[in-house]
Amino acid sequence: MQGVDPAWLPDVAFRPIGTRRTLIRGSGPLVDTVHGEVAGACERFGGRVSRESGSYDLVLELDGDDGSEGFVYERGDGCTTVTASGARGLLYGFFHVVRLGETAFLDDARRASYRPESALRMLDHWDNVAVHPVMGQVERGYAGGSLFWEDGRARGDLERVRAYGRLLAACGINAVAVNNVNVHATEARLLTDRIGEVADIAGALRPYGIRTHLSVTFAAPVVLGGLASADPLDESVRAWWAEATARVYAAIPDFGGFVVKADSEGQPGPFAYGRSHADGANMLAAALAPHGGTVHWRAFVYNHHQDWRDRSTDRARAAYDHFVPLDGEFADNAVLQVKHGPMDFQAREPVSPMIGAMPGTRLAVELQATQEYTGQQRHVCWLGPMWSEVLRFGIDGESSVGASARGGLVAVANVGDDPFWTGHPLAQANLYTFGRLAWDPNADPHHVLDEWIRLTFGSGPGLAAGLRSILDGSWRTYEKYTASLGVGFMVQPGHHYGPSVDGYEYSPWGTYHFADRDGVGVDRSVASGTGYAGQYAKPWADVYESPLSCPDELLLFFHHVSYGHMLHSSKTVIQHIYDTHFEGVAEVGAARERWASLVDLVDPARHARVAERFEEQLRSAREWRDQVNSYFFRKSGVADERGRTIY
Ligand code: GCU
Known part of the structure; x- marks a missing residue:
């Protein structure tokens, strides 16, 4: 696209495919997307793409469509083959070949299967439709205005949104929430009379396998529906949500679901009606269930009117205290979305003790790609090593955070309408790394960084080494x-x-x-402090309890x-x-x-x-x-x- 940074998909990355002969088998919209990609590459570099048999260097084959996202890759007898049994799998297999570059056509490879660890790999945009007087258009946004919303409505020209979807698919992301979790008056209406605008955005993202989600206000039945209450157990409220949700699906048949920030930093929620967060989430889950949607219910619930003189209240405890007693009460299509640390995306926090403490609940873990507390995209701060530490953390000494995030991995997005997408061009590495780690939380982040550098900047040795040295340790420097x-x-x-x-x-x-x-x-010890350290499973409860065993980097968090x-x-x-x-x-x-x-x-x-x-x-x-x-x-x-x- 003219005037927009190609990020990790510069034309030259398509040369290995574009100079060769490709056979594409299968049909459907995502196969058409792959076909369009290959045809575009061939136009630029002189290769050939066909849907009929013959002799080929690359075969991309969709065999059925079971909704799966994995693919099988192999190379032998002069031919590279990607086979998938789900259309998204074919798309991801295609981008796998793009990432491999020439290697995909030079090195024989034994048949290997690839599939994402987590079924939901999502970006939450904290974008407002209207420009907010204090927060600007994108809350905690450091890359200009919104990619989706302009002049008070969805962009008329959605080319950039489509290009964005393409970048996301190329790193494995499959879901996007298009508006801020703090839902203001204008944005509340995206759910109802303005759903057509969301449908337009969804239409631009769909060709790249991305489902669209919407942040909604818990008070919608009151502020939009004119009801007297938003009580989740009130039949008329439930009926209102069921109808509103059905209309959303009429406009967007593959709509992903709702994101909800309730009873948090002033947002409305079920507490006002004496109901629990499970009651609130389950009401929305019930409205979404007939259509196959999911509610992402955020666990960022704490008292933000604390008295600093009171040392017994500890914000770090709040999510666990509120939600762990509700384990097992959430519907199957309700996902509890928890920030990776107990506070708020600081440069260093322990892993939230809620993760692993709710075996009967699907959790999604939320990371922050937008660099609110890590330099606001004016500072270089590549977050790969931090996220990798979090995702690989063994919560009970064994099961990792990545594996416990059965409801998916989410990052607060760091892009806007900036020509470089992310304000600081090197912050693109965070977006890319999030996608790749969401696909495989055990991936080595340094390999991901190298991959990003090679795709974005080419493989000149001086440049690659220079970039690596700038980015590699930048989070620890920060x-x-x-x-x-x-x-x-x-x-x-x-x-x-x-x-x-x-x-x-x-x-x-x-x-x-x-x-x-x-x-x-x-002091968050059990012995003399707020007791927060006791929220962890063993061995961590013991490790964190004493200043003698607590790791240095977290010492002042706990003691x-x-x-x-x-x-x-x-x-x-x-x-x-x-x-x-x-x-x-x-x-x-x-x-x-x-x-x-x-x-x-x-x-x-x-x-x-x-x-x-x-x-x-x-x-x-x-x-x-x-x-x-x-x-x-x-x-x-x-x-x-x-x-x-x-x-
Ligand atoms: C932080 C951030 C807010 C945001 C909130 C959230 O507190 O500063 O802007 O709304 O997180 O995650 O909901």
């Missing part, structure tokens, strides 16, 4: 110059960009660090310790704070230099955009370093062992 040892926040209130150590310390939001002259951190407390790294807490902040800034400086050295190897517009963002990242990292170091020096009175400048 962690170093921001809040230390898992304590979190310390961001500026409201927009959450840049440092403000005490920004949330006396606020109602429940995100405190409790620094005083002697020490810092939150209040003195500045002189010795870490496993053999540094004191205070010296760790100083050292990591100096190191973090130095690492940003080195990455910036590295990027500058790639100037002749990268497209000029892309190079300039990243270079400009590096200036801001360095400025901001220094600000973080100096504010955090000065704050803790002033609180503790302990000097830096190495005598560096602290203000």
Whole structure:
């Protein structure tokens, strides 16, 4: 598409297919999509595509259509074959060949099956139709306006949405929610009289195997239907939802379902009627069930009017306390969507103890690709290693988070109408990595990064090595110059960009660090704190309970310790704070230099955009370093062992 960054699907990635002869077998809309892709590649590079037998280099065959998403890949006797028994499988098999590039036609490969670990791999867009006075159009969006909505309605020209669907399919994503979980007045109507606009978007995404979902307000029967109540057990309310849902399916037959943020940060929910969250979710599940839809019910429920003087209330406990007692009560097509950590997408959090604690409930795990707390797409922060750690975490010492997410993996999207899709061009790596890890949570994120680099930038060795060194450790670098040892926040209130150590310390939001002259951190032990550590299964409950066994990187999340407390790294807490902040800034400086050295190897517009963002990242990292170091020096009175400048 003109004027839009091709991201990981530049034309040249299609050369290996486009110069060869391809046979496509099977029929249906997704086969047509694959055919269109191959035909386009052949037009550009001189190859041939056919639907009739003959001699071929590549055979793409759909054999039945059982709705499955896997495919079988093999190469022998000079021919590469992809076979699928579901249409999406053929699409994913085709992109597998694209990813392999020339290798797909050079190296023999034994028959191997590929299929996604999780059936739902979804992006939640926090997009508003109307521009919100405080949040702008995309809540926590750092890539311009919405891809879907423009001038108060669905875009007339949906070419970009189609191109987006193509990028998503190429990394394995199969579902998109098209509006913000905070559903404002205009957006509420997408469910009813404005469903046609959602249908248009769904139509642009469908050719790439992507189902469309919608965030709805729990109060819809009142605000849209004129009913007196939204009580989930009230028959007239249930009938309203059943009818509204049937109309949605009349407009969008393959509609995915609803996403609901209820009783959370001011959104309406079942508590107002004395009902449980299972009652609320099950009402919507009942409306969706006849049509094969799913409700994604978010577990981000906590008290955001906390009194900072009250140390017994712990926001980290909230999701578990609210939802675990309801295990087994949720309908089969209700999925509880839980953030990966117990707080809110900080650069470092433990895994939510809810994951694994609800064996009778389908859970979806939510990650945040949009970099709200990780540099807002002005900083390079590749989140692959963080997500991989989360997904591979053994919750009871065994079963992993990835395997427990039976309801799917979800990420809050990081794209907008920015020409580079993600504002910071290197933030595309997060989107790609999410898709690939959602497909295979055990994949090595570094392989995924290499794959992204090769597809997006080609395989020039100098460029690939440079990019790898910039991105690889960027999350740990970010962690170093921001809040230390898992304590979190310390961001500026409201927009959450840049440092403000005490920004949330006396606020109602429940995100405190409790620094005083002697020490810092939150005591969440069972023995003397909020008891949060006890929400974990063994061995983690024991590991986190004691500061002696708690991993350094989470120490201040679980414990209040003195500045002189010795870490496993053999540094004191205070010296760790100083050292990591100096190191973090130095690492940003080195990455910036590295990027500058790639100037002749990268497209000029892309190079300039990243270079400009590096200036801001360095400025901001220094600000973080100096504010955090000065704050803790002033609180503790302990000097830096190495005598560096602290203000
Ligand atoms: C964070 C974020 C909000 C968002 C919320 C959510 O608190 O700052 O903008 O609405 O998460 O996940 O619902």
